[in-house]
Amino acid sequence: MNTTTAADQHWRLSALCAQTDPEAFFPERGSSPAAAKKVCAACPVQAACRAEAARFGDVMGVWSGTTENERKRARRASAPICPGCGREFTRTSPTAKYCGDLCRQAARNATKTASQNRRTGTSPRRAA
Numbered sequence: 327m328n329t330t331t332a333a334d335q336h337w338r339l340s341a342l343c344a345q346t347d348p349e350a351f352f353p354e355r356g357s358s359p360a361a362a363k364k365v366c367a368a369c370p371v372q373a374a375c376r377a378e379a380a381r382f383g384d385v386m387g388v389w390s391g392t393t394e395n396e397r398k399r400a401r402r403a404s405a406p407i408c409p410g411c412g413r414e415f416t417r418t419s420p421t422a423k424y425c426g427d428l429c430r431q432a433a434r435n436a437t438k439t440a441s442q443n444r445r446t447g448t449s450p451r452r453a454a
Contacts, residue, residue, distance in 0.1 A: 337374035342366075352387040359388045366391035409433065 338344060342365050343351055350361045366372060376390035379397060386394060405414040410429025424430040
């Protein structure tokens with residue numbers, strides 16, 4: 327669901343890319359994005375553009391002076407958030423999802439409980 331309003335997009339009116347050939351911002355595979363990056367470097371709304379690209383995730387082309395691959399690398403390098411406690415943590419392995427054993431065990435227990443509730447037809451609300 328896209329909740330972007332016209333007021334959220336006012337920065338686009340000042341974007342230099344809107345006054346430039348759009349083809350420069352979608353270079354063919356193997357060609358250089360240097361022309362688009364040069365425009366972005368001088369753009370007064372680069373921060374808003376960067377925030378928009380981060381908000382939408384995998385957007386195509388050059389946004390805020392970064393290519394798709396550069397943005398993907400930056401996302402991977404940023405600290406992950408533990409789904410158990412909501413805090414940032416340092417990965418102990420490339421596939422680590424939780425910050426530690428307590429969060430991992432709590433998630434495992436929650437999954438088991440939910441699975442058992444589905445099998446037996448009970449839910450925490452009905453048990454009361």
